[in-house]
Amino acid sequence: MVEGGAMGNVGGVIIYIMENKKLLRYKTSLFNENNVYSQVQEIILKYQDKFKTNTIKVEKVLFEYHYGGMGNNVLINKKITLEKEESFFRFNFKNDSYKIFCSVQGVFMYLAYPIDHSKNY
Numbered sequence: 001m002v003e004g005g006a007m008g009n010v011g012g013v014i015i016y017i018m019e020n021k022k023l024l025r026y027k028t029s030l031f032n033e034n035n036v037y038s039q040v041q042e043i044i045l046k047y048q049d050k051f052k053t054n055t056i057k058v059e060k061v062l063f064e065y066h067y068g069g070m071g072n073n074v075l076i077n078k079k080i081t082l083e084k085e086e087s088f089f090r091f092n093f094k095n096d097s098y099k100i101f102c103s104v105q106g107v108f109m110y111l112a113y114p115i116d117h118s119k120n121y
Contacts, residue, residue: 001044002103004030006071009103013040016091016100023091023098048075066114068107084115 004011011030016023030037045056050065051073063075076082082089082100087108089100102108 001041001073001075002068003071003073007104008068008070008072008106011037012103013037013044014103015040018093021094021096023093023100044075066111068102069110070106072104072107072110074102074107074111082111082115084112089115 002009002012013028015026017026018024028036028040042056044063045051045053046059047062048065049058049061062078064078066074066076068074080091080093082091084090085099087105088102089108089111091098091100102111
């Protein structure tokens with residue numbers, strides 16, 4: 001989820017969802033689909049505890065927050081584990097493996113660091 005004045009995927013949201021053993025990628029933008037962006041942002045903010053707003057109440061914490069640099073924000077479902085590869089992350093689910101690519105290299109580097117330096121990730 002990227003803020004409107006950020007660098008990289010400006011005003012964009014990229015969501016990866018598992019459905020029927022497929023990893024689906026959805027992308028929207030504040031500038032192309034303002035209503036969709038706002039709805040997605042509201043849904044995401046209900047399930048995390050790092051962003052506080054007056055209009056959205058956190059219902060349950062499902063996402064772990066990571067700063068992605070320059071206004072980029074990464075929220076990862078707490079039930080999954082990512083493995084860092086050369087230029088992408090690997091997500092293993094049951095007996096299958098999926099690749100997840102960041103919108104920009106800087107986001108990858110910001111997220112790769114805690115994965116490389118944490119035994120709990």
